[in-house]
Amino acid sequence: MGVDSGLPDFRGTEGFWRAYPPYRALGLAFEELADPVHFADDPGLAWGFYGHRLELYRTTVPHAGFGVLLEWSRRRQARVFTSNVDGQFQRAGFADDVVAECHGSIHHLQCLAGCGQPVWSADGVAVQVDTATMRADPPLPACPRCGAVARPNILMFGDRSWEPGRSQVALEAHQAWLRSLRAEGVRPAVVELGAGTAVPTVRRQAELASAASGALVRINVREPEVRHGRGVGLAAAAAQTLLALDPLVRGADPAPATRR
Template sequence: MLRGADALLICAGAGMGVDSGLPDFRGPEGFWRAYPPYRALGLRFEELADPVHFADDPELAWGFYGHRLGLYRSTVPHEGFGVLRAWARRPVRVFTSNVDGQFQRAGFADDVVAECHGSIHHLQCLTGCGQQVWPADGASVQVDPMTMRAAAPLPSCPACGGLARPNILMFGDWSWDPARTQPQLDAHTGWLRSLRAEGRRLAVVEIGAGTAVPTVRRQAELASASSGALVRINVREPAVRHGRGVGIAAPAAATLLALDEHLRGPAGRG
């Protein structure tokens, strides 16, 4: 599938970052292992990833997202990202639900990455004053590791001075600003259409995308529907239920390195 492809689509969920040391928040126990203070409060990931907290308890909201912002800034992408970069000698695009910016950090150009849930590295105004989405480069959030609450000053809008929030699509989020993400998704759709129109062979490598929020899995299955060239890498849920493709029940980094070694073997040379 990979050797015969003219283009490559990488679809990635939270499992992609596990080998870099990032939590995947799988179930309450997995989340609480990563963030013990929230166990004491009885708060699950779904309850914290809710935009309502920015209005009623901004220190709680920014405690959660501020910690994640610092974590993602300090995380080094694992070796599997380098493998995918090496495979990008052919046309490549990334579709991901991850908000961590790890693909860009690993060297992928911003204009080939579609972040369907937005990015923690960008902010939007909570008041809706009209300020366009802006980079979070200058934002710094101090978080008490015992209470997971943020200390003032919290990130603010450069236009009106009101409270800022991450430009991330949260649960039950009617105030998310898609102005940055929608052009990414439009470019992604246009690219897939052009490949089909030109009759080019597409291979899809899906990594760490679960069924709880199946956006990435569905995208991978739809994109590979005509070719059947889907490689699904998933420790817990590797099955390819539409009957076309290959499922591999193994971690991201080790699997990508093994596939790369196989591709570099005698059959992959010349």
């Protein structure tokens, strides 16, 4: 979904290294950098990667497909379930309380020392990164309570210290919404965008949510197959496909929804 806005594609080591050449020289893959151990062992390296991403996500303008989804959400009941940590849905205009971020958000921080400080916003936090070495210069983001190094409130690989509370509230609201639809006899249509199979969280959620209706539209350049046989797979990019579907959806939509 984010690639069409110009964000780097982290799937595959070569793609990651094209986006971040210094890591090729170090022989570090995305999975190795996205590991919470670096914040304790080498926080300059860790914040070099995440600080660069934080600034990139802040300055990236969401592509027109986000606007299509936002307009659909204004006409029908709709919510977002995403494994992206970039905050692009909120930047595009979606309210924070309708976006369930199952892997957390780079726009929120937590204390590395686990001192009890609640998760806090990264607004106003600036990280200076040397793009030649991809290392962050001090001072690094710190916990406002105890002064320990802070880390993004993101579920990383092999992560046992992620604080899920903020994300869990939205995830529980999302599941409650799905249950209310089932109770009302409403069969949801699910539009799945770019969800891969390496970490299949979003794909599984999409298949479960659309199981009763079979109304799953899987938009995926690399892996569009709907193996469970209930839905449609489109091997195409997110932005162009949403823009192409928009007039069809609008033409079939009789009236705006009365509630979200």
